[in-house]
Amino acid sequence: MIRFDVTVTTMVYQDQPLPIRESIALSHSDGIAAFAKAGTWFTAEQRLAILAEARQAHLCTLCGKRKKALSPYSEKGEHDSRGDLPDNIVEVIHRLITDSGRLTHSWFTSVLETGLSGEEYVEIVGAVSTSIILDGFADALGIAPLEPGGPVTGEPDRVTNEDVFDGGAWLPMLNLTQEMTDTGLPTGPNILRSMGLVPSAIQHFFGVMRSHYALADLDFAITRSQTELIAARVSSLNQCFY
């Protein structure tokens, strides 16, 4: 008998008091489930630990001190971590969650010098940034955060994507054939290519992000200008140059 592996999406956010679009519910179902599966560089157990550590970061004393300091690099010490992941991974997760606006290239370089590979770094960035959307959305709506369930059997394939190029970012970017769109951006803007070393990280993050924003044909009950106002303000608060 032939057996097929079938992914069944479980619908989340049912029976919530506020109307959550089906596209968002579906993408969040897939997004949270992906934490319980092996990625390209991390096992399911490690990815679940990354999610748990991202949720822990808000309680970290060192991150609290750094947030208040004129420069986060003036505060030394140890993170209040769950203890499931190496220090260099905890550092990346906590800084992303609590103070991403003051990340610098020299910080990035120092993290890689601890032995973390660029590929591992990218997978962490994709996973943590996805968790920020999922948990932030639940928090903002006053509902319980989604839980990924237990780890699914499987191993990371640890294959580096060779189809990348040096596009001036801290990491190699995804190589894409580009066409200009009427939004003024190419079909593959740099943000989409930024995690090019790990295509599964792109899929994980943008699988969720696409239900929250699109450059065209966004079927939301707020206008394009209202959408872009929110986007611009959040970007500014995050000190995001891009």
Add this chain to the structure above:
Amino acid sequence: MLLRRSGAKKNETYNLNVVTNADEGEVGVPNETFLLRIAEAVYEGNHEALVAIREEGKETLGEQALVDAIAVACGFNGITKVANATGIPLDETTEKDTVQMRKETKIDDYDDSHKSVVYR
């Protein structure tokens, strides 16, 4: 900043400097005060503010618009982390077309060349 482009399409000019705190006043977008509150509360994870926003938002925006606005804020709170953590440059046309705007809004201060000097 695609807000500028969306305004241009409607022949409207928005005060982008307000968005980056480079200026005071109004941007020129309907319900902007409430929308900016959503952006700030989501960024800060401010539970008290979010409770108030959920209550007021049903009246101010309507339920679906409230959820959609929150969704946009949460999405950008995630995607900015990707951008900040990877140091990506601006897309070519954006870089060419926004030189003056970036200077006026002080967005240039968010570039790594500036942050690397300020945050040592």
